[in-house]
Amino acid sequence: MAHGELAAAPRPRLERSRSNRIIGGVAAGIGQHLGVEPLAVRIAFVLLSAAFGFGIIVYLLAWLLAPEEAAEPTARTRPRRLIRPTLSQALGGLLIVAGILLLLAVSGFWFGEALAWPVSLAAIGFAVLWARSGEDRGGRSPLELVISGRRSIPRVAIGSLLILGAMAVFLATNTSLAAAGNMVLAAMVAIGGLALIGGPWVWSIGRELIEERSTRIRTEARAEMAAHLHDSVLQTLALIQRAPASREMVSLARTQERELRAWLYGRAPALAGARLRDAIDAMAGRVERDEQVKVEAIVVGDADLDEHVRALVSAVGEATLNAAKHSGETEVSVFVEVEDEAISAYVRDHGTGFDADTVAADRRGIADSIVGRLERHGGTAVVHSRPGEGTEVAMRLPRRAA
């Protein structure tokens, strides 16, 4: 099976085509994947089908293994993490095997059906054993759903059964070759079968070890750098914030500290906004920089950002900005907790507070926009404030069943 060089080049994954299909969209999908005219693939299938039905087997296999193309083209966000054989490569291997057999048959070196069928059975078994379920891939093929999981029992069972079947067929159809005492042949077949069944597993363990090792090396290098920066730059930034420096200076130091910390502890600025925690941190950093206050943002749990959660983040941002502008305090507390049924958020200051009845029109407007925004997304917001006791905006957004 050739798998090394195929994985290196990014190409569209093998999917059955929705738009360009005659039977199952397999030929168009393969064509797209390999960058070949679908017509050429179809002709190849027809020719292969004429040769002992290989084309039909390959076609059915492809139909089973390849997921259907998504309705809308979706960008693949994650790069391929590992070089490891994919369905399409296993399929490619099958095609090569079939091609070689065909070539042999045409040029007269045909071993006869006694060999051809066991080999193709074994090849299919092998392909099933190799097939990888990809958690990072969108669509699943019908067979993938059954055999998902890295070392799933159904997959191993199906693959092993096919290969054992191949061995049985081979031995049964070759009894005429030799007498009953042909133990050598039987042993060789058994060894070959074992290699086919165990090979992929051994190979994947090897890959995992390599991957684990490189991850560990990266983590160690990062930890070392983090420790160094921690002892130098972060300490200095903390010191500046304690010194009687100007407000701008303190604010700058705080912003730098926040950014460096986010980077050190694995939350790169480029990823900001990817999750709720990052979005809240980014918001806190913005308010700190713009308003020169300290925002202590604490997030418990985490959630993906959908439009509802984004609305909550905006509402929290407005409440924080509001507190920073009007409370007269230099510190604002933000607390967000993700629970199973809802996300709660609180923005608290110990500032001047206000009386809800006599509140200035602009503050009222901001409060309304926080409340209104959340209500449009099924949430609630309540403002508690009394003169002299600070203000707290309590927000709650129910989580929908995903």
Added chain:
Amino acid sequence: MSAAIRVFVVDDHELFRSGVRSELSHSCRIVGDAGTVDEAVAGILREQPDVVLLDVHMPAGGGRGVIDGARAGGSTAQFLALSVSDAAEDVIGIIRAGARGYVTKSISAEELVAAVQRVHDGDVVFSPRLAGFVLDAFAGEAPQPIDPELDLLTARERETLRYIARGYTYKEVASELHISVKTVETHVSAVLRKLQLSNRYELTRWASERQLI
């Protein structure tokens, strides 16, 4: 404030030590400081301070090493962790080692004095951030509550931590929950005990989710 609290400062940054010394000198008695684990352990055993302000990150053993060394030598000092670190592992780690509280280095001088006083009185200092970490660590269902007494927070404790994480002072928490400040302190001390003794922290996946360490 009663008779001046005897404070020992441990931090490997000279500049930071002198800054803290001058800030605390009005209300506490600084009996010594140290920049390394060995110096710190020796100094603490010699001076027998009431409270040790302890940097989490130090070469050769870190804050943990100081606590272990001082305790092994029979010190009865209370430890208050003071750190620029925001990493949950560091913070929870130092609490599990025996510190009675955690504050960040950006804390104001008055708050720092109040925290030292509180730790000296045998209470616990939970900054909002520490409260957040603990809520995170005890979030959701315990995978296998080995000891429910230790592995789960009571509703009241959880409620108290939430208020602290929201930026409420102990006094404000007390008035919100219609309980006394003393009761708030009891809840918080109970949480600290659970944090120190429970295996829950190791069991939850949150630690491994943070990519560093």
